[in-house]
Amino acid sequence: EILRKEREKREENKEEMLKKERLRSWKRQGLNETEEEIEKIHERYVNTTHCDCCKIEFSLGRDINSKCMDHCHKTGKFRNILCKRCNNIRSHIDDRYLIVMKLMSM
Numbered sequence: 001e002i003l004r005k006e007r008e009k010r011e012e013n014k015e016e017m018l019k020k021e022r023l024r025s026w027k028r029q030g031l032n033e034t035e036e037e038i039e040k041i042h043e044r045y046v047n048t049t050h051c052d053c054c055k056i057e058f059s060l061g062r063d064i065n066s067k068c069m070d071h072c073h074k075t076g077k078f079r080n081i082l083c084k085r086c087n088n089i090r091s092h093i094d095d096r097y098l099i100v101m102k103l104m105s106m
Contacts, residue, residue, distance in 0.1 A: 026069055032076025041078050045069055051083040053090075058083060 023038060050057050059065040068087040070079045093100050
């Protein structure tokens, strides 16, 4: 019984530590939201199972289908929960918006 309780406590602490590290990482990356909004974003991040863009199911590893918190690097505002592939495409489009628009109109 004692060992079971200790395992449960470690698991709870593990999740809390993952959350703290994730929030620190998001802030380092430039996420600029209130603490209340960041909590809501984290809750959405944890509960989202598929990419908001392509609808692919997220993988657990760090591969191209892993989960990303997408935000605008200019304003720091949250946008979506995306797979790594869609997040990378979005960043390329953001960086080269005028070129992308020109190519689409050709």
